[in-house]
Amino acid sequence: MLNQIDLSRIDLNLLVLFETVMEERHVGRSAQRLNLSPSAISHGLGRLRTLLDDPLFLRTPKGVVPTDRAEELAASIADILARIRGVVATAAPFDPSRSTRRFTIGAPDGVSSVFLPPLLELLAGTAPGVVISIRQLLPRQGEPAPDLAWRDALAELEARDMDIAVIPQAEFPARFAHRLLYQEDFVIAARQGHTFVAGPTLTSYCAMQHLVVSHTGDTHGFVDNVLASHGLSRQVALTVPNFLFALAILAGSDLISALPRRFVEMHAARFGVASVDPPLQLGRFPINIVVPQVAMRDEGVAWLVELLQTSTMQR
Numbered sequence: 001m002l003n004q005i006d007l008s009r010i011d012l013n014l015l016v017l018f019e020t021v022m023e024e025r026h027v028g029r030s031a032q033r034l035n036l037s038p039s040a041i042s043h044g045l046g047r048l049r050t051l052l053d054d055p056l057f058l059r060t061p062k063g064v065v066p067t068d069r070a071e072e073l074a075a076s077i078a079d080i081l082a083r084i085r086g087v088v089a090t091a092a093p094f095d096p097s098r099s100t101r102r103f104t105i106g107a108p109d110g111v112s113s114v115f116l117p118p119l120l121e122l123l124a125g126t127a128p129g130v131v132i133s134i135r136q137l138l139p140r141q142g143e144p145a146p147d148l149a150w151r152d153a154l155a156e157l158e159a160r161d162m163d164i165a166v167i168p169q170a171e172f173p174a175r176f177a178h179r180l181l182y183q184e185d186f187v188i189a190a191r192q193g194h195t196f197v198a199g200p201t202l203t204s205y206c207a208m209q210h211l212v213v214s215h216t217g218d219t220h221g222f223v224d225n226v227l228a229s230h231g232l233s234r235q236v237a238l239t240v241p242n243f244l245f246a247l248a249i250l251a252g253s254d255l256i257s258a259l260p261r262r263f264v265e266m267h268a269a270r271f272g273v274a275s276v277d278p279p280l281q282l283g284r285f286p287i288n289i290v291v292p293q294v295a296m297r298d299e300g301v302a303w304l305v306e307l308l309q310t311s312t313m314q315r
Contacts, residue, residue: 010051012084015077017044018056022074026063083160094299096127103304106135106153107166110213110243111287114262115166115181118311126307135162138215157292163301165290166308177296178288179305182262182312185284187275189247189264190256194274202232202279209237211257213246223258226282247271258282 017034021041024030031038049056052073057064066074082102094101105112112134123130135156139149153165154176172178188205190197196204212221219236227233237255240246244267246257251271264275289308295301 011047014044014048014051015081017041018048018070018073018077019081021045021057021064022066022070022077024063025065029063094303096130096300096303098129099127099300100129100131101300102131102133103164103300104133104135104162105164105166105304105308106137106156106162108137108139108168110260110263111166111168112136113243114260114266114287115308115312117266119308122307122311137165137167141216141218154290157290157295160295163291163295164304164308166287167290168285168287169290170286170288172288172290175293176290177293178290179309181287181289181308183284184260184262184287186258186278186282187261187264188256188278189250189259189268189273189275191251191253192272192274194254194256196256197274197276200276200279205256205279206232206234208234208256209254210234211246211249211253211255212236212239213241213243213257213259214239215241221258223282226280230280247273 017030020030020033021027024033027038027041027045030036031041034041045057052069054069055067056070057066085101107115116132116134119132123132137150137153137156140152141149150165150167150169153167154173156162157165157176166181168184188196188200196208206227210223212219212223214221217239219239221236224234238249240249243259243263246259247264247268248271249255250257250273258278259275261275264273268275289305291301291305296305
């Protein structure tokens with residue numbers, strides 16, 4: 001975003017000013033929030049305009065509006081400031097009751113939908129100022145082994161694009177610390193009153209039309225491999241990109257779908273979706289919390305790992 005010459009003379013407070021004006025859309029309110037005068041805000045914006053070679057904010061009768069360039073920069077600047085605040089926060093002993101630190105947790109949506117509700121409940125009581133950002137993780141398509149499918153997530157952890165990953169992987173390189181969050185398996189979900197729920201058999205399972213959760217739209221899933229090992233197949237009628245969407249579709253159709261058990265137990269009832277055990281073994285797998293070993297020296301990250309484990313144990 002900035003070249004080397006700019007970095008050598010930039011004032012970090014200018015980025016804080018940018019963030020504040022972006023949120024307030026008003027010079028006067030920004031001045032009050034930062035305990036500065038309106039003229040100081042205007043002067044800072046002038047320096048930013050020179051530095052970034054763009055007007056950034058245009059005056060209107062009701063305040064200011066960001067330019068397209070400002071909109072483009074907003075996410076990058078917010079991320080820079082979040083990282084700096086995180087570094088500063090780790091310089092002092094971590095006190096969750098007083099912390100306003102932001103942590104980023106990466107996970108597939110079917111996993112984050114399980115750990116997030118109990119985690120938020122714990123945070124409300126012990127760390128009300130802590131902010132959680134969820135980063136959706138997706139497996140790499142076409143990998144022959146499940147562990148290889150999540151190697152992009154490990155790379156993002158090492159790049160510090162997130163603090164913690166929670167993924168369905170069992171083995172990790174030695175440079176990563178990992179803790180078991182919970183064990184997961186699958187159930188077959190369908191709308192309440194569906195004939196399959198009343199009497200599930202392997203024959204009727206193969207005869208049904210199926211929904212598959214796939215962010216790429218690929219109709220071939222792990223269930224097809226299991227069926228093929230028994231000389232069987234199924235008809236996939238629909239793919240959707242996430243698990244909550246899958247529940248909404250199942251509730252209003254005759255489709256059925258193999259979905260993670262814990263996810264279904266937590267969320268299916270409010271959609272009017274029921275579930276039964278599958279008519280064949282679909283496997284069981286661990287959901288692990290993963291952090292670079294070096295990051296576990298950060299008191300805040302170590303605390304959040306422990307809190308995540310506590311949140312699932314209480315269920």
